[in-house]
Amino acid sequence: MKDVTFLVESVKKLLRRGATTHLLNMLTKVRPQDLAEAFKTLDESERNAAFRILADGHLPTAAGLVQEIHPTLRADLLRGMEPEAVARVLHGLSDDDIAGIVAERPDEERERLLSLMQRDASKEVQDLLEYDEETAGRIMTKRYVALPEETLVQEAIGAVQKAQAAEMVFYVYVVDDHARLSGVMSLRRLLTVPPGTPLREIMSTDVISVKAETDQEEVARIASRYDLLSVPVVDADNVLVGIITIDDIVDVMREEATEDFYKLAGTSDEERGLRSTLGAARIRLPWLFAAFAGGLLAALLIKAYAPLLGRATVLACFIPVVLGMGGNIGTQAATIMVRGLATGRITVLQTGQVIFKEIRIALLLGLIYGSLLGLAAVPIVGMGIAAGVAIGMSLLASMTMAAMVGSTLPVLLKTMHVDPAVATSPFVTTAVDLLGLLAFFGLASRQLVGG
């Protein structure tokens, strides 16, 4: 990855000197992705000053930067700009990128922006905005090459030459008389067949497509599974309405994986963009509340066993290891299930199999570590072998229940149409804490003090 430190230093220096022309000259030579990276480390006033220079001096660079920069910083840059100026900057982007950015703008500005952009582009963008967020319809582009089945190869090549869609044309789609998707072929294939052949004769009719309502995560799974460079999007009648290109699919894969990492840990990837401590804390607050409430319940539960603890204080020593090992193996089971469901490696039908495997693993590891803990507990507790057996067994019980809870919870969430990754880790560790304590005190009181 390119190091942008030097770029950042140069921008700062030129801004201080007020060397606007020089700065503009330099910035237009940088790739938009590197520019976005550099803008991340500029401070707010520098960022705004440099952006104004770009917006006034070189719209394509300004547009590239706006497209590549993080949404939060994008909102900062566009804040206070006249809608006319925003429309001018966005104009150079493709319809799907414009739709993504327009959707982020405040409601009152959205209409104004669309009406300010050229008639055609605005219509295309508006079409995309009618689909829900995170669906195929929202991330597709209307700029693709689709031709009738009777088109001759030489005409198809002509159409590709004239297509304004630019860099991302790698397939030509073929449609029937009712605009329904009927075939596909690669640009290279077009070059290797006689120019007078009609597309119908050479196209591949085995086309994989998605519906406009398909979740973008499913689109990514399909593209990755079948090695597609773009995925055609069709409506209920199989009419081609757009295509999703691989660059957007790659972005979706990254974002969805990141989102799952964040969610598993009990936060949200919105946190990434919010630079304020307060904003991040607000996102985590409710998820941690589940853990907190569970902790209070645990406190009350232990209090109920206070008489037992009073007679054998040393029992308290084993609370962290019993709960900690349970938490770890529960998180492992949850992680495997969440990731497996997300990538499609675990299908709904296979979840039972995975849950049983997780329980078997936990039983085995629980036997090993339970025996070790039991052995270690005998000298620590000093109350004979029975105490060791009870403590070892409670570790086994805690780990087994943890695997059960950890692997089952994501499946339950999925059947309730909730994202299986949602705060799984806090929920699992909290549930495991409570179940582990019950097992621990249940076994300890029975075997140790006959309670």
Next chain:
Amino acid sequence: MKDVTFLVESVKKLLRRGATTHLLNMLTKVRPQDLAEAFKTLDESERNAAFRILADGHLPTAAGLVQEIHPTLRADLLRGMEPEAVARVLHGLSDDDIAGIVAERPDEERERLLSLMQRDASKEVQDLLEYDEETAGRIMTKRYVALPEETLVQEAIGAVQKAQAAEMVFYVYVVDDHARLSGVMSLRRLLTVPPGTPLREIMSTDVISVKAETDQEEVARIASRYDLLSVPVVDADNVLVGIITIDDIVDVMREEATEDFYKLAGTSDEERGLRSTLGAARIRLPWLFAAFAGGLLAALLIKAYAPLLGRATVLACFIPVVLGMGGNIGTQAATIMVRGLATGRITVLQTGQVIFKEIRIALLLGLIYGSLLGLAAVPIVGMGIAAGVAIGMSLLASMTMAAMVGSTLPVLLKTMHVDPAVATSPFVTTAVDLLGLLAFFGLASRQLVGG
């Protein structure tokens, strides 16, 4: 994603009936990815029987299946097959795919396989195998179109038509007299310029490339950042030695994200393929040992405070909540750092900033939940306000230390050139358990019983 249940049922039925021709006929019409998915749910004898029918009857389908199926199942299928037969099956695949599969074979078979394959293909595969696993060199293909700068556009189109590399040609690379990479252009661009133009005049000279030793994760970051459909690979002298296509990059992204999920939780993605409980348990055993050893230390630490606990048994009630909340916020901090480092969103220079932000968030959330816990503790403990304050403060301390440990550990691992994701979650929760207990007993003994 296609449902393969019907396919699986048909295969089972046709195998039972011994309808080999019918079965072969059906299997050759299925996409290799769907075939691989179906084979996952067949039982072992069915899988082997169906594969033998394919290997005898239709090599391209057998090759496609071998390429798409999970490595563990692939090893099962190829086990006991003569190297000659394996070489025949592999022959239809591209060099990078063959290299990946040959690398998995036992040492003694590898040489034999290479010598059995056609001279050219074998040389290409051997070249790739000389690079380390998970580097650009290992996943690149030698089948690309590279032409001298003087080539005319019409000649370039001719070269593309003749290239046997097939579907994945979307760029034409341009090299200078010393085979050094000097430019690139898209296939579409080639179609839109006059046929007599030399490539030198129309190529883009701003080519992004990687070295053969570059880590595959870095290749994925670069391709995703700059929206590349293939990444050229060069040696130390900038000589073009291969290209990596987007389909392989997408696979790398998926695999690396999955690996990080598994590692964070304290296991490995090797577990995915191992269907045995024993194998999975063996992978997790050492990571859990860290948690176990930490848990034993925690037991000894609590035992040292037994006199204090003896005087105020009720203190034990708060161990789970103090450690649990710490564990959660520590895991959040670790997750954000690990994922940020993996995607390149957090650069090494920015880690300090992120650590401080995590600590600020933990302080804020620790103040909120510490106050709540303190309030709740007063009636539970029944020893006055001082007890509540001590318990609340120990939650604040535990959460703050957890954020510190969770965000710092991945950075430390990275500077030691260890994958930051390695078992972060078990290590962090264990460290947090010990630090949390110290804080808890330290504060409790000072404020509560003047210990």
